[in-house]
Amino acid sequence: MPRNHILTNACTTVGIFEGKLLQQSRLLRTVYDHLFYRSMIRREIAAADLPRDARVLHIGAGAVPFTAAALAKAGFQVDAVDCCRHAADKAAQFLQQTSPDYHHRVRCSCAQGELINLAGYDAVWISLHVPCAAAIIQRLHRESPNTVVIWRSRSPLVRRMYPRTQFDAHCHIPATRRFRRWTGNVSHIRQQGGNCSLLHLPHGQAATIKTVPEHGDLPSMSLRAGKKITYLGRAAFGGPCIVCIGNRRIAVCHRLARQIRVQQETA
Structure with missing residues (x-):
């Protein structure tokens, strides 16, 4: 046939x-x-x-x-x-x-x-x-x-x-x-354009924050739209995500990291 x-x-x-x-x-x-x-x-x-x-x-x-x-x-x-x-x-x-x-x-x-x-x-x-x-x-x-x-x-x-x-x-x-x-x-x-959540950034990747959820702790952590960050990975044993802003290291829980949208920087 x-x-x-x-x-x-x-x-x-x-x-x-x-x-x-x-x-x-x-x-x-x-x-x-x-x-x-x-x-x-x-x-x-x-x-x-x-x-x-x-x-x-x-x-x-x-x-x-x-x-x-x-x-x-x-x-x-x-x-x-x-x-x-x-x-x-x-x-x-x-x-x-x-x-x-x-x-x-x-x-x-x-x-x-x-x-x-x-x-x-x-x-x-x-x-x-x-x-x-x-x-x-x-x-x-x-x-x-x-x-x-x-x-x-x-x-x-x-x-x-x-x-x-x-x-x-x-x-x-x-x-x-x-x-x-x-x-x-x-x-x-x-995944095109390098747009993803903070949680899914590769280790060592630089990015710019595009949007953040409404949360009282984020401003004090300097996590706001337009900020440039470097993702350092997750802490051991399923711990929080670690990001670097300038010389400051910040721990972000997985729930918030999933809601923070970033644009990856290209070389």
Whole structure:
């Protein structure tokens, strides 16, 4: 059977599975989520290192948008996009039924991935079945250098089921972090522009503080927007983060360090 027929049949089967079985069975959704999505998305969110109110785009959300739901639950404002109108409509229904507390943070719509306006997002998630993924990533690299990009690729065992050019192009796009799931799928995270939280700075890295949370102790510690710092690492045995401001060393608890946004200095 020609490869394009195999691909079409596989995509049709996945569509039926998502559109029918997962929509109707809570038990099956829970099992599917635990097996293939939950831990992966948690690791992606942690690696993306975004502020809680970040604006996020998810391309290839599908009819059962596990990723979009998890992103909304994490506090992000999410635009979930799929090229199929039926899938986008089903996704909106799914979120209203299964995520009553945070479905209002997700806006579902239908659009072609290569035509989406990518401006204004803090991060873009790209599902593994999006055929124009490489072109989207390259556009983000050129047009939105401060946007975090997260994309997924299949294990070598099933790559033949998907368009060859998609994976060839991914191989030439550098990622700052990647990790492999038990299924063999790989998540790639590209932290662009050097913007991250204090907690995720590399040891010895110089940076400028961009934003700080409201906290009574921070002014007395000289931790305020515009200050230049050097991150010295974490204290032993899981202790606080140590930063240097001038000749002064300051210990910052992990909770505050995660909320302080910095811009890494380049050589």
